[in-house]
Amino acid sequence: MRSRWGCLPRIAVIKFPGTNCDEDVASALREVDPGLEVRIVWYKEFRLWDGWDAVILPGGFSYGDWLRAGAIAARSVVVEELKDSASKGVPVLGICNGFQMLVEAGLLRGAFLPNEHGRFVCRWVKLRVEGARGPWLSSIEDGEELDMPVAHGEGRFYIDEEGYAKIVGKVPIVRYAPGYNPNGSLYDIAGIGNHDGNVLGIMPHPERAVSRVLTPRGFRPGGTAIFRSIAMSLRRGW
């Protein structure tokens, strides 16, 4: 357990029943930075006091997405524990279904609706980052463009005007670039953070946009920047 004493940053990738992007996230992290210790942890076996430096909730269909996407996992013991540690500044990233969990759990604002056209959509999109801060976006400039694919059926982000006024300019926001909103999300929102940016939720999949060979013509692998940010942040602070 040498890493508990600060040698290797340790990242837990939590797997619920129905999670299906856990291995992709773990291998993308290792590809970006082989110096990270990354473990896939079955939700029943996750204990925060095991000394995790950051936690990722990957995509998939936790509990089959019965009820609403992410709703059941959001009420699990694990996510309850995460709320506590997130408030203490532990970096937490929710991707796709993981983002839906963070919103369901009240860690991030907003809500999700089924895509505007009613169908699941898998395609590459371009994103713009604004108000970049926190451990997940530390190496990203404001306004930087990131490319990665989306794959979801309930990805239409919704927030009322009042709620939007509370977040705009105050938390990191990732938006779909003009012409790339795949689902009718309000304000083109693809991802948001909390005030400190230690909690970030993002609908597109950064783990699928790390390898050059998986990136189609006309796009760049935009997931690398997010994983490089967390690796640097855990070593040097943010």
Place this chain on the structure above:
Amino acid sequence: MPLTPEEVEEIRKILGREPTTEELAMFEAQWSEHCSYKSSRLLLKLLPTHGKNVLVGPGRDAPAVEVFPGVAVVFKIESHNHPSAVEPYNGAATGIGGIVRDILTLGAKPIALLDMLYMGNPKDPRARWLVKGIVKGISDYGNRIGVPTVAGDTWFDNSFNTQPLVNVACVGVVSTERLIRGTPRPGDVIVIAGNPTGRDGLLGSSFASKPLGEDPSQEIGAVQVADPLMEKLLIDSIQELASLGLVEYVKDLGGGGLTTAVVETAADFGLGAELFLDRLHLRTELTPLEILVSESQERMMLVIQKDKLERALEILRKYDVPYSILGVFDGSGLIKAYHSGRKVAEVPARELARPRTILRASKPPADRTVLTAPIRDLPLPPLHEALKTLISSPNIACKRWIYEQYDHEVGARTVVKPGYGDAAVLRISPEDVRGIAVKGDANPRYTSIDPFRGAANSVAECYRNLVAVGSTPIAFVDEPNAGNPEKPEHFWYFEMMVKGIGWMAEELGVPVVGGKVSFYNEDHAGRQVKPTATIVGVGALEDVGRTTTMGLKYVGSPLILVGTTFPELGASEYLAVVHGIEAGEVPTPRPSLELRHAEYVLELVKEGIAVSVHDVSLGGLAIALAEMSILGDVGVDVDIEAVACRGCLRVDEVLFSETQARYLLEISPDKLEDALKIASSKNIAVSVIGVTTSRKALRVRSGGNPILEVPLDTLKSLYEGSLEELLR
């Protein structure tokens, strides 16, 4: 299909007494066409199944081939035609579930799904409802289990309006030493893991082995209900069991349910079994008969040695997978089933597993579509109109409306994604530059007009598609979808399709390592749908970074056509959609040219000489040019006088002929010399037909005279929008 009186008589002889009702149900399930292959088994022996790469051939739930030293690919195809005609959403979804479980039985990790859909006219309301339900069913199931749907084939035709063909395939990878190839032994424990058994899908395989009724919705009870979350838990838990070596043998509870899983395993290994049916976890109270033949989904049989049982069960508990310890295998050769202390069945496994083969009569139908059509008397349409009609044909137009509903990225392996190349390319793992190509193909029009040539051409097209992305074809699986085997005029199509597949695969030197057969694809009036030979192939790539897609890359590159074009408009898409004629001579299969041209194309790809490759098939040269141009957003300027064409008298023959064994290549601008030198050394017929242009249009000249020019924007909006408009 219920048992015939002769079969019941035979059962009496086997048992030496009157069968119990439970035993009769077991025989009905197991002796159904779907489970027993009784009509097809003899003909399937014509297929070449051996090869140096074949690790597991036909016979298990799925075959395995060694694609690289130490790396096995497990892949298989399956049809869910009947259930999808009745309840498209669950019918198609459970098809995915079943084929994925077949892959799990060898311990492989499922990494890709393919769907080959032969569906009705989207303008027909019932056909549209079926299309939407089928795609949604595949999407919801495949996406939830985290296996990307990366490729497939799509066809629309009136003959599929009420009975579509839903063929699905799954591809898995596993290291050869982790392949589950154990042998069940007497004393090994039979564990049934997964969903509790219910009353759904009772005798579903029997339902799939007879024609649909007039009102398909009456048969809803035979369709199973899908539970992708349980499937995902099975995938995860079986991976873990296999990696720890805790399981000897695995079999899916698919068609024929518990009966088929136990009986086939016992028969294959000369075993018997004792089953205690009241130990099975159930969703609702069931009779012993229902337990034996229910086809509830997401259930698997795990055969585990006694001393490993506790550790194995612990893993099932970790993943919240329900299970029951149903019984044990023994050396008796008899399947004995008990319920509440009463013996309800005692049947010899071997006799139950393999009914007598039936020799079916076969004869070509008298009213078979004429092989010759008066093509040369047809008026020549305006060429730009013909091109626009073809590019908008739902068989050719972009399938984005379908494939965007599939998560084709999950797993982080998909290098060539749907819509970019002739086949999908996946890397083996993030740490490996090696990869595989996969593709599924069929042409129902070809096989309905000439089943032998049509099926042979399906094999050849699949072969070309694998080559076009730079892979070396390794193996095929096949799925002939035919009519009623009891009707000689239907059975003939099946016979000729199998012969065509076997012949072409043998000629190409690529084995057909497994497959499935689907019969009784006819409507309530007894008309068979277009008989269709679906082929799925796997190819190997040493470096996925050197794969080729079809979109044009540069301006100023030479375009070369590999292969001579013949006047072969018979059965073509052009004849069908522009002239409304579905007849004529199906293009000649050309296996020796396929081999030589593939070798040439692969060399050009490997040497970096060819930068874009597209196989020339449906719609001919003109459509191949249009697709490459649209996808690359680069124009082309082509002279048809330069196309090597033997015996062509009309310009439409040059543009739209579907002559086999041809490829269209974009050559790296400074490497034309090399391409031609290699062609001449290998004696390959190539034509330099034109060049890519910055002017965004598809231009065709005849010498100096322009004969066709369409702006790319026009082509692009037709190509990308036509299918969506029909299905919206």
